Amino acid sequence: MDEKRSPSLPHVHVPVGTEDLAELAAAAQRCQACDLYRRATQVVFGEGPTPAPMMLIGEQPGDREDLSGRPFVGPAGELLDDALDAAEIPREQVYVTNAVKHFKWEPRGKRRLHMKPTTSEINACRGWLEAEIAAVRPEVIVCLGATAAQVFFGRAFRLTQSRGVLEDGAPWASRILATFHPSALLRMKGGDEGEYTRVRRAFTLDLAEAASAVSFRSTRVRYRGARSSASA
Numbered sequence: 001m002d003e004k005r006s007p008s009l010p011h012v013h014v015p016v017g018t019e020d021l022a023e024l025a026a027a028a029q030r031c032q033a034c035d036l037y038r039r040a041t042q043v044v045f046g047e048g049p050t051p052a053p054m055m056l057i058g059e060q061p062g063d064r065e066d067l068s069g070r071p072f073v074g075p076a077g078e079l080l081d082d083a084l085d086a087a088e089i090p091r092e093q094v095y096v097t098n099a100v101k102h103f104k105w106e107p108r109g110k111r112r113l114h115m116k117p118t119t120s121e122i123n124a125c126r127g128w129l130e131a132e133i134a135a136v137r138p139e140v141i142v143c144l145g146a147t148a149a150q151v152f153f154g155r156a157f158r159l160t161q162s163r164g165v166l167e168d169g170a171p172w173a174s175r176i177l178a179t180f181h182p183s184a185l186l187r188m189k190g191g192d193e194g195e196y197t198r199v200r201r202a203f204t205l206d207l208a209e210a211a212s213a214v215s216f217r218s219t220r221v222r223y224r225g226a227r228s229s230a231s232a
C-alpha cells in the first residue's frame with residue numbers, strides 16, 4: 001500500500017490515492033503516531049456517505065464511542081441527532097467524525113473521564129482527518145467545539161468570538177462553520193434552564209446556517225436563511 005509521510009507529520013502513515021473509507025479506517029487501526037492508542041479500545045473512524053454534502057467534526061470519541069467503535073453514538077450523539085432533525089438536516093446525508101481518533105481518558109473511580117487532547121496529539125491525527133475530508137469532499141464542514149475549529153483556524157480561534165459564522169473553507173470545503181460541541185450542551189442540562197434553552201436554540205440555528213450553504217438531495221431546509229428571520 002502506498003503511504004504518505006507529511007513533512008510536518010513524519011510519523012503518520014496515511015494511505016494515499018484512496019477514497020475508500022474502510023481502507024483508511026483499517027489503516028488507522030494500526031496507527032501509533034501518538035500515545036493515545038495505548039489506553040483506548042480501538043480507533044473510532046468517521047461514518048457516513050461518500051461524498052457527503054455536510055461533514056461534522058467533533059473533538060474525540062467518548063466512552064461509549066470507544067467501546068462501540070462508532071462516532072456519536074452516546075448521549076452527545078442523541079442530542080446531535082435531535083438538533084439535526086430540528087434544523088431539518090437529513091442525518092443520512094451527513095458524515096460525522098472527530099479530529100482525534102482515539103479516546104483520551106483518565107480513571108476517576110470506576111469511570112473513564114474524558115481528557116482534552118493536546119495540540120501535538122491533534123496534529124498527530126491530522127493526516128487521518130485530511131484523508132477523510134479528501135474522501136468525503138464536503139460542501140460545508142461544521143466544527144463541533146473549539147478543538148475541531150482550531151484544526152482549521154489555528155490555536156487563536158475562540159468559539160465565544162467566532163461561533164456560527166460561515167467562513168471560507170478553502171482548501172478543505174466551500175465553507176466552514178464552528179459551533180458548540182453537543183457535550184457542552186449536555187453539561188449545561190440541569191442548570192439554568194433558560195440559558196440551556198437559549199444555547200440549544202443557538203446550536204440548532206448554527207446547524208441551519210451551515211445547511212444554508214449545502215445542496216441536500218431532495219430536501220428543503222426549513223431554516224434556510226434563518227438568521228435573517230429569527231434571532232438566537
Ligand code: SF4
Nearest residue numbers: 031033034102124125
Ligand atoms: S489518536 Fe490519531 S494519531 Fe494518535 S494513535 Fe490514534 S489514530 Fe494515531
